Amino acid sequence: MTPVPLSMLLAQARDPAAIVGETGGRARTFAELRGDVAAHATRLRASNCRRGLLVTHDAYWAAVGLLALLHAGATVVLPQNLQPGGYGTDDWDRIVTDRASDSEGAYLLESAEKSAGPLPPLAESGGGFELFTAGSTGAPKRTTKSLAQMDAEAALVERLLAPWVDAVAPVLGTVPLHHLYGLTFRLVWPLTSGRLIGGRTHDFWESLATGSLAGAALITSPAHLTRISLPVLAADKGPALVLSAGAALPEAAAAAARGQLGTAVTEIFGSTETGVVAWRRRSEPDPAWTAFPGVEVKAQPDGRIAIQSPLIAASDLDSDGWYAGADLIALDGSGFRLQGRADRILKIEGKRVSLADLERRLGEHELVAEAAVLSLEEDHSVLGAVVVPTVAGESRLRELGAFRFGRLLRGQLSLTQDVGGLPRRWRFVAALPLAPLGKRRLADLRRLFDTAAETSAPPRPREPELRASRQIPDGIELDLFISPDLAQLEGHFPGLPIVPGVAQIDWAALFAVRHLQLPVEAVRRFQVKFRRVMTANVLVTLALRHPPATRRLEFSYRLGEEVLTSGTITLPEAP
Numbered sequence: 001m002t003p004v005p006l007s008m009l010l011a012q013a014r015d016p017a018a019i020v021g022e023t024g025g026r027a028r029t030f031a032e033l034r035g036d037v038a039a040h041a042t043r044l045r046a047s048n049c050r051r052g053l054l055v056t057h058d059a060y061w062a063a064v065g066l067l068a069l070l071h072a073g074a075t076v077v078l079p080q081n082l083q084p085g086g087y088g089t090d091d092w093d094r095i096v097t098d099r100a101s102d103s104e105g106a107y108l109l110e111s112a113e114k115s116a117g118p119l120p121p122l123a124e125s126g127g128g129f130e131l132f133t134a135g136s137t138g139a140p141k142r143t144t145k146s147l148a149q150m151d152a153e154a155a156l157v158e159r160l161l162a163p164w165v166d167a168v169a170p171v172l173g174t175v176p177l178h179h180l181y182g183l184t185f186r187l188v189w190p191l192t193s194g195r196l197i198g199g200r201t202h203d204f205w206e207s208l209a210t211g212s213l214a215g216a217a218l219i220t221s222p223a224h225l226t227r228i229s230l231p232v233l234a235a236d237k238g239p240a241l242v243l244s245a246g247a248a249l250p251e252a253a254a255a256a257a258r259g260q261l262g263t264a265v266t267e268i269f270g271s272t273e274t275g276v277v278a279w280r281r282r283s284e285p286d287p288a289w290t291a292f293p294g295v296e297v298k299a300q301p302d303g304r305i306a307i308q309s310p311l312i313a314a315s316d317l318d319s320d321g322w323y324a325g326a327d328l329i330a331l332d333g334s335g336f337r338l339q340g341r342a343d344r345i346l347k348i349e350g351k352r353v354s355l356a357d358l359e360r361r362l363g364e365h366e367l368v369a370e371a372a373v374l375s376l377e378e379d380h381s382v383l384g385a386v387v388v389p390t391v392a393g394e395s396r397l398r399e400l401g402a403f404r405f406g407r408l409l410r411g412q413l414s415l416t417q418d419v420g421g422l423p424r425r426w427r428f429v430a431a432l433p434l435a436p437l438g439k440r441r442l443a444d445l446r447r448l449f450d451t452a453a454e455t456s457a458p459p460r461p462r463e464p465e466l467r468a469s470r471q472i473p474d475g476i477e478l479d480l481f482i483s484p485d486l487a488q489l490e491g492h493f494p495g496l497p498i499v500p501g502v503a504q505i506d507w508a509a510l511f512a513v514r515h516l517q518l519p520v521e522a523v524r525r526f527q528v529k530f531r532r533v534m535t536a537n538v539l540v541t542l543a544l545r546h547p548p549a550t551r552r553l554e555f556s557y558r559l560g561e562e563v564l565t566s567g568t569i570t571l572p573e574a575p
Contacts, residue, residue, distance in 0.1 A: 003154070003158050003192050003193050003194075004192055005154075005192060006067070006070070006122065006150065006151055006191065006192060007123070007147055007148075007151060008122075009067070009192065010034050010037060010038075010067065010071070010118065010119040011118050011119055011120060012118070014030050015030065016029060016031035016034075016115075017029050019168075020060075020197060021033075021059065021060045021063070021170075021190070021196050021197030021199060022060065022170075022196070022197070022199050023059075023060035023061060023199035023200075024058075028060055031115055032111070033060075034116050034118075034119065035113075035116045036111060037064055037067040037068045037116075037119070038112070038116035038119060039112030039114060039116070040065070040072075040109060041067075041068040042072075044074060044096070044107065045072040045073065045074075047093075047094065049069070049072060049093045049094045049096075049107075050074050050093055051075045051077055051091060051092045051093050052069040052072075052074050052075070052076060052092060052093065052095075052096045052107070053078075053079060053087060053094070053095045053096065054066060054076055054078055054079075055082055055087075055095055055096070055178075056098045056109070056177060057082070057098060057099065057177075057201055058098050058199040058201070059173065059177060059187060059198060060199040061109045061199070062177045062187055063187055064109055065096040065097075065098070065109050066187065068109075069096060069127070070126075070127040070147065071119055071120075071122065073126060074093075075127055075129070075130060076127065076128070076129045076130070077089065077129075077130045078129065078130065078131045078132065078178040078179075079132065080132035080133075080178075081176075082176065089132065092105070094106070096109060097109065123147075126147070128146045128147055129145040129146075129147075130142060130145075131143050131144075131145065131179070131180055131183070133179070133271075133272040141272075143180075143272045143273055145180075145275075149311055149313075150188050153188070153275045153311050154184065154188045154189045154191075154192045155192075156276060156293055156311070157184065157185065157189045157276060158189065158193045159293050160279060160293065161189075162193070164240055165215075165217045165241045166215055166240065167194060167195070168195060168196060169215050169217055169240060169241075170195070170196040170198050170216045171185070171189070171195050171197060171216070171217045171219060172202065172213070172218050173186045173198060173202065173220070174202045174219070174220040174221065174224045175201070175220060175224075176201060179272070180270075180272045181219075181246065181268070181270075184276070185219045185268075186219050195217065204229075204498070204500055204501070205227075205229045205500075205501055205502075206229065206498075206500075206530045209230055209231075213239045213261075214236060214237050214238070215239070216239045216241075217239065217240065217243065218239040218241065218242045218243065219243050220243065220244055221244055221246045221247075222244060222246060222247045222249045222250075222253065222434075223246070223434045225242075225244055225249055225254075226249070226250065226253040226370075227431075227500065227502040228257060228260050228502070229501025229502045229505060229528060229530070230260055231260075231526075231527045231528055231529065231567070232259065232260055232262075232525070232526075233260065233261055234262070237262070238261050238262030239261060239263055241263065242261055242263050242264075242265045242266065243265075243266050243267075243268060244265050244267050244268070245268040245270070247440070248338065249265060249282065250370070251285055251286065254282040255282075257282075258282065259525070264281050264283035265282045266280070267279065267280050267281075269289055269338075271325075274309060274312050274323060275312070276292050276295075276311070277292065277297065277309065278291045278292060278335070278336070280335075286337075288332055288335035288336060289336050289337065289338070290334070290335040291335065292309075294310055295309040295311075296308040297336055299329050299330070302342070303328045303329065303339065303342070304324060304325060304326060304327065304328060304342050305324075305325040305328070305329045305336075306322040307322065307325060308321055308322050309323070326342050326343050327340075328342055340354055340355075340357070346375060346380045346421075347380070348380050348381070348420055353380075353383075353421035355373045355375075357417075358383075358385070358413065358417065358421075358422075358423070359371050361412075361413055361416060365412055366392060367390055367392055367393035367396055367408075367409070368388070368393060368409065369388045369393070370387075370388040370432055371386065371388070372385070372386045372445055373385050374442060374445050376425060382424050383421070383424060383425075384423055384424070384426070384427065384445075384449050385409070385425070385426050385427070386426075386427045386428075386429060386432060386445055386448055387409065387426065387427070387428050388429060388431060388432060389405075389428060391513060392513075393405075394462070394510065395513065396408075397428055402426065402428055405426075405428065406426035406428075410422050410423065410426075427448045427449065429448070429487065430460075430462040430487040430488055431487070433445065433447075433448070460485055460486065460487040461483060461485065462486065462487045463486075463507060463510060464480035464481055464482050464483065464486070464540075465480065465483060466478055466479070466480060467480065467481055467539065469515070472543065473545070474546055474547050474548065475544045475545035475546055475554075476515050476516060476544050477541055477544075478511055478515070478541070478542045478544070479539055480539070480542055481539050482499060482534065482536050482538050482539075482540060483536065484497055484536040486499075486503075486536070488500060488503035489536060497536040498533050498534065499533075499534040499535070501528065501530055504534065504557060504565050505528060505567070505569070507542070508553070508569065509553075509569060511542060512553050516546055518546060518553060518571060519571060519572055520553065520569060520571060525569070525570035526568060526570065527568050528565060528567030529565070529566050529567060530564075531564060531566070532559075533564075534557060534559075539559075540558060540559050540564065541558045541559075542555065542556070543558070546571075551572075552569070552570060553568065553569040554567075555568070555569065
């Protein structure tokens with residue numbers, strides 16, 4: 001169908017039986033959407049709601065709440081996060097939500113079960129949106145978007161993505177709805193282009209595995225793509241489009257995602273202030289970024305990016321109509337390449353030190369899976385490094401201890417970096433703390449170096465406690481206690497301590513190295529089937545088998561006699 005702007009969406013004479021999305025496992029029609037919106041718009045208007053805080057977990061109900069607020073003449077306020085203490089503002093009349101709440105001013109979205117005729121068109125100058133972004137520092141920053149800006153952004157997105165995604169494909173997501181990325185790609189784009197809204201936000205891959213990804217548009221992020229725990233999908237079972245935004249996807253993760261999902265990841269570059277700016281498809285290593293249609297990009301004399309776009313508010317532009325960003329870029333014939341950020345190049349002992357380059361150098365080490373480097377003092381006299389070790393790195397860390405392991409990595413850095421600009425303090429973690437879209441927040445990283453926290457709490461364990469072991473044909477069985485304080489359970493998931501699939505695969509590889517002496521340095525190719533979720537405070541049995549003359553590690557987790565997870569890991573070829 002021809003894209004229809006939000007301002008005209010419910011005023012059009014569309015087939016009432018057309019499916020617009022699903023929620024709770026049930027398809028929703030255009031007639032139901034219009035009826036739900038009309039009923040809630042009337043009630044919100046009657047309650048004199050001029051500013052509604054939209055706190056929703058399901059994308060269909062987010063669409064209903066968003067449209068109802070706009071048709072009630074209200075501003076749609078998006079929270080910084082979905083925790084009551086993290087809304088970023090208290091300047092709202094009602095909390096419009098899809099879950100029962102005791103919060104004062106809560107307004108529950110539910111099915112109206114009545115029809116409605118076409119609604120009046122929306123004035124593009126009315127209502128609008130307010131979003132909050134934490135940026136790298138964690139301090140909330142308010143950004144406003146007009147209805148016309150959101151419609152314009154959805155139109156640019158459709159011009160780019162239409163050739164890759166069927167006109168009625170489902171749009172599924174692992175990212176939340178209250179950031180501009182989720183708002184644009186999971187709500188506004190499918191609403192205006194006629195694609196189907198997938199209601200559920202899939203916090204983990206295991207829930208995606210219970211449904212079909214075939215032909216879908218998957219809206220995800222580095223926070224999820226670096227931790228895929230799905231079997232390799234057949235060519236006709238994979239998504240037509242995989243989108244990622246928020247932070248650059250590491251090359252190894254891009255290649256692994258392409259292999260697992262059968263589709264090259266398409267990355268989106270932009271910000272809350274600018275909207276979408278550029279895109280690149282990760283079908284080859286480190287491709288250049290290409291500006292969206294209607295967007296222009298140039299490099300300023302100091303290397304910082306400048307953007308000219310219809311999506312940027314006039315108040316954010318200079319006298320020549322350009323927006324000045326903090327990202328450093330280098331232009332080439334096919335687009336531009338990111339060169340880090342201007343605010344991540346420090347002067348230490350009179351010399352320029354690139355934090356991004358330090359991170360890249362650390363990430364090239366065979367013992368390091370990922371790293372973040374930050375300044376711990378206002379004068380930049382002390383740098384800290386937060387490192388996620390590889391499986392081999394975990395083993396070396398246990399052997400040397402944290403201090404000597406840090407010195408080992410520092411010594412490696414000293415081969416290419418000036419000693420005065422090397423990290424002096426080190427933290428070793430199972431995973432970097434990330435915001436929902438995969439961005440690193442400086443405040444989260446700095447907390448890892450907090451002395452009070454350091455002395456009051458021991459480091460969280462990163463693997464289950466081994467209670468017993470038994471030899472079995474071609475392998476070994478291990479009884480493992482899943483402690484609730486495991487580092488991998490943090491954020492997986494609030495109020496529901498589920499062991500993420502990627503942790504189960506990592507543990508299988510780790511114990512295979514330790515007990516079977518297999519060369520599983522890093523898991524690159526695997527197949528896995530999740531039969532039931534694994535929770536904390538249980539004793540599970542991990543069976544590891546390596547059939548002779550094969551390059552295959554077979555593993556399974558059992559709770560009693562019930563198999564929770566089973567799979568295989570392909571071992572590297574012998575040198």
